[in-house]
Amino acid sequence: MALRVGVIGLGDVSVVHINAISMNKDADLVAVCDIDESKRSLVKGANFYTDYNEMIEKENLDCVHICLPHHLHYPVTKDITSKNINVLLEKPLCLNIDEVNKFNELDKKTDANICICLQNRYNYTVKTLLEIIKSNKYGDIKAIKGIVAWSRSESYYSTKPWRGKMKYSGGGVMINQAIHTIDLMQLFGGEIESIKGNINNLLDYDIEVEDTATANINFKNGSRGTFISTVAYGDNSSVEIEIILEKARFVIKDNILYKYENGTKEVVAKDILFEGAKHYYGSGHAELISNYYNSLINKDNNFIHVSDAENSIRIIEYIRNSSKENKLINWGN
Structure with missing residues (x-):
């Protein structure tokens, strides 16, 4: 049924x-x-x-x-x-x-x-890259980079005013546009040691939330993450996530996973895209929803839980607090 x-x-x-x-x-x-x-x-x-x-x-x-x-x-x-x-x-x-x-x-x-x-956890490029990292075939992670450079007009906020108010939205570019990138960076990088971040407004909009955020994320495995996000760009550029391992570099961009090794560039995986879908929604909604329904039917508990999603909210608040206090904040403080 x-x-x-x-x-x-x-x-x-x-x-x-x-x-x-x-x-x-x-x-x-x-x-x-x-x-x-x-x-x-x-x-x-x-x-x-x-x-x-x-x-x-x-x-x-x-x-x-x-x-x-x-x-x-x-x-x-x-x-x-x-x-x-x-x-x-x-x-x-x-x-x-x-x-x-x-x-x-x-x-x-x-x-x-x-x-x-x-849902971006279900993108084929992401699942493939996660398997590569876990295999340790190319060594340990040295660095992670996540870039979101998008454009949002002032009408984006004025037509739905909740988006520009902290008490309704919880923030701007980080929680609305870049949260999937933040989630994937911590999924790839593992446990976090500390964060130093900065938030700002580059656009002259009448909003309470940030339109730009950057951060340095130190992971417990010794790797360093660089996070850059803004909606002050002139267009919606492809999100880019780069993972540098000891023996190769991997980049997800335009829904394609590339491997750079010994001066060569290779396509490793491509996401399945649905016609008419906004590219920044990604292609994982249908798979995530189908997987969740199967979990409900089979009672196997195999889905993204609250505990899986909480770190992205913690990272956003740490970046915000670090910017406010102008200091590095240790994870757990």
Whole structure:
């Protein structure tokens, strides 16, 4: 029997979720919810609600996708799981470390599952590179670089004002545009020793959040990470992640994994891209969603948990605090 699925929030990223749900044989999208009544006819065949509490009371759902502004992630997840309904939560996990702690407590107490949508972990390039690193064929990691250079107009913030306010968004470029890059850097690099970071605003926008952030991340294995992110660029450039190992250099760019060794360049892997999808959403949504549904059906617990997603929020807050205090901050402090 197919899982009965609902979606809360019919904004930009919900389109990717709805498409993935519609293509999945293990799920039926039976209900959607948004406070905007004009979106009632957006999803054919699904019952529409403006109150998610009413939706979860009436629809007997197995899983709910939460695609809402960041400040709603924790309270809505808490409400949904209180009814023992499983959750698939769009990134980020939450606003800050205080909410990370609340999420960890919630995750321990509830019998429902909470999966966090860090879908770039499912990109073929990322999985291939992770296998290469773990094999140690090319030696230990020496350095990691992550670059996000994108463009966001002032209307990006003015049309959805929550994006520019700290109490609603939890930040700017780091938590909204670069969180997948931060997540992958710590996934590749392992445990963190310390962070020194800086945040700034290069654009003259009327917003509270940063549009630019940089950081030096020291990993316990002795490698160093350099993180650079901005939405002050003139266009959306490809995200770039570089891993330097002792015997070779690997770069993910334009959804292709390249290997540089002894003066040669080789294509190692390519991501599968879906026609019409925004390139910066990546290609992993459908696989992550399918994997989560299989985990719910098979009860195998094989998905991205709250504990997997919390480090990206911690890194963001450490960078912010390091910038504010103008000093290196040791992990765990």
